Amino acid sequence: MPLTGTRDLSTIADSAPLLTSLDTEEWELKGAQHLQIHYELGGDREALLPPALHPSIPPTLLINVTHVPDSEVGAFTFATVRVGCRAGARPRGLLVKGYCDSAAAASVLRERWGLPLNVADVHLDPSYARATTSVTLDGATILAGELVDPQPITGADVQYMATLALARVARDGEETLLLQVDPDYTFDRAQRGRAWLTAFDAEAWNLPGASAAHPISASLTTVDMTLPRLRYLIHPDRDPLKAVERLPQPQPA
Numbered sequence: 001m002p003l004t005g006t007r008d009l010s011t012i013a014d015s016a017p018l019l020t021s022l023d024t025e026e027w028e029l030k031g032a033q034h035l036q037i038h039y040e041l042g043g044d045r046e047a048l049l050p051p052a053l054h055p056s057i058p059p060t061l062l063i064n065v066t067h068v069p070d071s072e073v074g075a076f077t078f079a080t081v082r083v084g085c086r087a088g089a090r091p092r093g094l095l096v097k098g099y100c101d102s103a104a105a106a107s108v109l110r111e112r113w114g115l116p117l118n119v120a121d122v123h124l125d126p127s128y129a130r131a132t133t134s135v136t137l138d139g140a141t142i143l144a145g146e147l148v149d150p151q152p153i154t155g156a157d158v159q160y161m162a163t164l165a166l167a168r169v170a171r172d173g174e175e176t177l178l179l180q181v182d183p184d185y186t187f188d189r190a191q192r193g194r195a196w197l198t199a200f201d202a203e204a205w206n207l208p209g210a211s212a213a214h215p216i217s218a219s220l221t222t223v224d225m226t227l228p229r230l231r232y233l234i235h236p237d238r239d240p241l242k243a244v245e246r247l248p249q250p251q252p253a
Contacts, residue, residue, distance in 0.1 A: 004051050005052070007050050024229060035133055037133075037196075042212065052236045053240065064080050081200075083210070096207070109227075131193075178233060187221055
C-alpha cells in the first residue's frame with residue numbers, strides 16, 4: 001500500500017491566509033536571489049503530511065530563502081520550510097508556515113497566492129565563499145544556515161519543487177485547501193555547494209517533531225521569478241486519487 005499522511009491540517013488552519021478569490025494575475029520579480037538548503041528529514045514524515053499527500057522517499061526538508069531587490073511593494077526577503085512530498089506522482093513541497101521581513105509583501109503573497117507568511121526578521125547574505133541566512137522571531141533565531149564553498153553550475157542543474165500552500169478559501173462557505181504555487185524561473189546565475197544548518201526550530205514552522213537529519217545539497221541562484229496564476233488546488237483530507245482540483249483558466253481571445 002502507498003504511504004499517505006495522517007495530519008489534520010484543519011487544526012492549524014486558523015492562522016492560514018483567507019482568499020476571497022482564486023483568480024490572480026502573474027507577478028514578475030526580477031533579479032531575485034534564491035537560496036535552497038536541502039536536508040533529509042528526521043521525525044515522523046506521515047505525521048507532517050495530510051492524507052492527500054504521499055511522503056517522499058527518502059523524506060526531505062526544503063529550506064528556501066528568496067530576496068527580491070525591487071517590486072511594487074519594495075524590496076523584501078521571505079523564507080519557507082517545506083516538507084517534501086508527492087501529489088499523485090508529482091514531487092511537491094508542503095508549506096504550512098513561513099516568514100517575510102515586509103508586512104506589505106507578506107500581505108500580497110498571502111492574499112493572492114495563499115502563502116502562509118508571518119512577519120519576522122529574514123536575512124540572506126551571499127558572499128564569495130558562502131551564503132548565509134537567518135530568520136529571527138521575537139528575538140529568537142528560528143532558522144540559521146548556509147551554503148558553503150559555492151561552485152558555478154548552470155540553471156539546468158537546479159530544480160525547484162512546486163509549493164502546496166496551506167490556505168483557507170471562501171467559496172460556498174470556507175474550505176481548508178492546499179494551493180499549488182509553481183513559479184517560472186529564468187536563470188541568470190547558479191551555484192551549488194554544501195548545505196549546513198546551525199539552527200532549526202521546528203515548532204516555529206508548524207512542523208512539530210521534524211528535524212534536519214542529514215545535509216543533501218544547497219544552491220544559490222539569481223533569477224527572474226514569475227509567480228503564476230493559480231491552476232490547481234488539493235483537498236488535503238481526500239484520497240490522493242480524488243484530491244486534485246483543476247481551476248478554470250482564461251481562454252485566449
